[in-house]
Amino acid sequence: MSDTDPTSFGAEQLGNEPVVETPEDLAEALGADPNAPKTIDTENKRLDDGVNRCPKCASTDIQLRPSTGMLVCLFCRHEWSEERVEERIAGNGSLQDLKGTHIASGATAINTEAAGVLTLKCAGCGSEVIVNIDETTSARCHWCRHVLSVNEQVPNGAVPDAVLPFSLTHDQALAAIKQFAGKRKLFAHRKFKQEFAPENVVGVYLPYMIIDSNASADVVGKGEIETRRYTRGTGDNKTTYYDADVYDVARHVDFTVDDLIIESSADRANMNTFVNTNNVINTILPFDTKNAVEWNANYLVGFTSEKRDQDTDAVQPVLEHQLLSIARSEVMLSTRAYDRGVRWETERLDVHGTRWVSMYLPVWLYSYYHVSNGKPMVHYIAVNGRTGETMGSVPVSHPRLLFAALTIGTFVETIALAILWATI
Amino acid sequence: MSALLGSAADIANTILATEVSGDDGGGLFWLLVSGPASAVTTYMMIYRYYRNTDKSHSFERETAIESQPITGSDNKVDERNGTTDTSIPGDNREDHRARVRRLP
Numbered sequence: 001m002s003d004t005d006p007t008s009f010g011a012e013q014l015g016n017e018p019v020v021e022t023p024e025d026l027a028e029a030l031g032a033d034p035n036a037p038k039t040i041d042t043e044n045k046r047l048d049d050g051v052n053r054c055p056k057c058a059s060t061d062i063q064l065r066p067s068t069g070m071l072v073c074l075f076c077r078h079e080w081s082e083e084r085v086e087e088r089i090a091g092n093g094s095l096q097d098l099k100g101t102h103i104a105s106g107a108t109a110i111n112t113e114a115a116g117v118l119t120l121k122c123a124g125c126g127s128e129v130i131v132n133i134d135e136t137t138s139a140r141c142h143w144c145r146h147v148l149s150v151n152e153q154v155p156n157g158a159v160p161d162a163v164l165p166f167s168l169t170h171d172q173a174l175a176a177i178k179q180f181a182g183k184r185k186l187f188a189h190r191k192f193k194q195e196f197a198p199e200n201v202v203g204v205y206l207p208y209m210i211i212d213s214n215a216s217a218d219v220v221g222k223g224e225i226e227t228r229r230y231t232r233g234t235g236d237n238k239t240t241y242y243d244a245d246v247y248d249v250a251r252h253v254d255f256t257v258d259d260l261i262i263e264s265s266a267d268r269a270n271m272n273t274f275v276n277t278n279n280v281i282n283t284i285l286p287f288d289t290k291n292a293v294e295w296n297a298n299y300l301v302g303f304t305s306e307k308r309d310q311d312t313d314a315v316q317p318v319l320e321h322q323l324l325s326i327a328r329s330e331v332m333l334s335t336r337a338y339d340r341g342v343r344w345e346t347e348r349l350d351v352h353g354t355r356w357v358s359m360y361l362p363v364w365l366y367s368y369y370h371v372s373n374g375k376p377m378v379h380y381i382a383v384n385g386r387t388g389e390t391m392g393s394v395p396v397s398h399p400r401l402l403f404a405a406l407t408i409g410t411f412v413e414t415i416a417l418a419i420l421w422a423t424i
Numbered sequence: 425m426s427a428l429l430g431s432a433a434d435i436a437n438t439i440l441a442t443e444v445s446g447d448d449g450g451g452l453f454w455l456l457v458s459g460p461a462s463a464v465t466t467y468m469m470i471y472r473y474y475r476n477t478d479k480s481h482s483f484e485r486e487t488a489i490e491s492q493p494i495t496g497s498d499n500k501v502d503e504r505n506g507t508t509d510t511s512i513p514g515d516n517r518e519d520h521r522a523r524v525r526r527l528p
Contacts (some may be wrong), residue, residue: 095490160488184474218527224504243505244512251496258488273477305505322483328520329484334494337482341515348527394474405467413459415485420455 037101037312039108040089042161042357044082044294047151050121053297054078058360060124060147063301066203066385069167069291069297082293089357090212095256098214098353100311106161106295107358109311120148132156134307145295149297157207157264157308159357162292163299166203173364173383174198178391180381187404189370189395192379195369198366203385205300205360206281207308209264209315210289212355213257219329221345221424223338224250244340250330259289262318264310264358269318277380277393284384284391287361305360311355324349362386370395484520 042203051060059075070079089104116134121127124146131139138149138159150159177198187195228243263269263282271279293299324347335342362385367378372395381392472478516522 081490119495187470187474221524222512223498239508241506241508242510243503245500245506246502246526248499248501249496250498251494253494254492256490257489260487271480273475279480280476283476283479284480285483285488321521323524324523325520326484326487326489330489330491331496332496332517332520334496335517337498338512338517340510341512342513342517344516344524346525346527350500353482369480386469389481391476393476394473396474400469401470404470405463408466409459409463412462416455420452 016309026343030080035100037103038101040104040355042085042104042106042294044151044296047149047296050120050148051146052149052296055080061148062164062298064303066166066169068166071296081165082296082299084290085292085357086290087292088294089161095212095214095258095353096254098212098256098355100353102353102355103312104161104355104357106159107312109313109357110157110309114130118150120150122146122148122231125359137300137305147298147301151295151297157358159295159297159306160207160360161181161295162290162357163205163295163360164287164292164301164362164386166303166362166364168362168364168383168385168388169200170203170364173201173203173385174389176388177201177381177384177392179390180390181394184369184394187396187401188370189397192368192370192395193304195368201364201366201381202385203303204363204365205303205305206266206268206363207306207311208359208361209262209310210292210357211257211262212357213258213260213319213323213351214353215257215274215323216252216254216350216352218250218252218345218348219328219331220250221343222249223247223335224340225338225340226340230423242340247338249335249338249342251334253327253330255330257323257326259286260319260322261285261287261289261361262315262322264308264315265284265306265401266309266314268306269310274283275377277378279365280380280391280393281365281382284363284382287384287386289359289361292359303362313358319354320349320351323347323351357381366392368395372398 005396052062053060054062054073056078057073057076059073061074062071062102062292063074064070065072065079068079070081072079072249116132118131118133120129120131120139122129122141122144124141125144127141129139129148131137131148133150137151139149181188181198183198224244224246226242226244229240231238233239233242268278268281271275273279302335321387327349328344328347364383364385366381368380369376369378371377376396377394379393381390381394383390516524
């Protein structure tokens with residue numbers, strides 16, 4: 001009989017061999033980097049590049065019907081939808097258990113060397129059709145008129161993991177834009193009013209990264225609590241003084257964030273309001289991303305789209321900024337006792353796990369090119385293609401605005417002088 | 425336009441509510457600058473209403489966030505007596521997006 005502790009039997013038998021219990025352990029045992037990003041395959045295996053037919057009548061004339069958010073066959077009117085991706089990507093696990101970096105296959109690094117064109121063989125007539133995948137994901141065969149679509153995830157960022165179809169119709173978007181601009185007529189630039197043509201609104205799928213995160217944050221600073229308030233001086237020379245206790249304040253928060261939406265197009269991510277109006281498109285977020293479906297190029301038929309050109313590495317600093325902002329927002333209520341405020345001085349963020357999904361989100365966009373003082377700018381009025389939330393930028397007529405401001409200023413100053421005159 | 429007249433009336437009411445006396449240098453100053461100040465405020469308010477340059481997605485409130493109970497510490501380290509500041513200098517409690525020194 002051995003004196004060995006029975007609980008150590010397994011370890012003794014295995015010697016220095018690593019114990020394989022989790023996929024991470026297995027990866028380590030096989031010599032792989034356990035911290036390397038893990039890929040989630042989101043490719044729609046049911047679809048190939050080329051002809052994708054209606055499941056009922058085999059026609060290829062398919063497009064989205066926004067009023068239902070479903071695909072409709074233009075030949076037999078059959079309607080259907082692709083599968084939701086949420087269950088496939090997130091599964092049933094809690095976000096608190098999210099560890100490491102998980103990147104869905106449509107969000108992996110963009111290969112700038114990837115070919116910008118793809119040759120598809122038409123299954124209808126056998127001819128070869130070239131599709132410029134930098135600009136579109138479907139094309140019509142010029143011989144037999146079949147619609148050919150690109151569904152495989154080409155590494156140029158054109159095919160995302162998922163798409164959230166439009167559910168707001170063109171007419172609804174038109175009404176929202178008219179209402180928004182209608183409330184801003186008085187000081188709008190004369191040319192904007194003359195050239196206002198809301199029927200030119202276009203449906204655009206814009207690329208975003210949808211990110212789940214499991215993180216912790218620490219913030220440290222100083223806080224003050226008022227202990228006494230008193231007034232010194234007499235007559236008109238009274239001054240209020242304050243006594244306060246000063247505290248070192250530290251807070252820690254563990255938190256998870258579900259479906260944070262961040263722009264993955266460099267152009268849209270630039271929100272310098274001196275040179276563009278991208279901030280209005282950012283304002284119409286969020287979307288009901290849980291209802292996004294598997295990619296099918298037919299969802300884009302009749303709409304335009306913008307290709308993703310940002311990888312996870314480029315979006316990471318924005319993600320960290322937003323996670324720190326969320327952490328600061330979350331700890332705010334716990335500092336209510338500091339009635340003279342808190343000055344945070346340092347902050348730290350530990351990101352335990354992230355899950356990245358590339359998604360096309362639907363936006364109705366009215367754009368107006370305007371040059372003011374030699375400075376060109378595109379003014380957008382954007383409507384969320386799911387919720388209808390509307391935000392926009394309307395160029396103003398500076399002379400009219402100045403006139404209104406001076407009128408108000410003169411009116412107020414006249415009253416002020418009258419009061420002064422009456423009291424002297 | 426009715427909103428504009430409303431804001432002008434508000435400003436006028438504020439002035440009327442201000443007690444003014446000949447010796448009150450501060451009151452006189454505010455009375456004299458009230459006209460230019462209201463002109464600038466009007467300009468900025470209308471400009472923002474049209475251009476919405478201050479708007480962005482409120483991800484702190486509009487995203488699904490689950491936090492565990494907040495932990496931390498509060499230690500009194502000093503007293504500040506006789507200050508005329510109405511709040512702690514550099515108060516950034518509500519300015520969540522203003523980044524401070526990041527620790528590794």
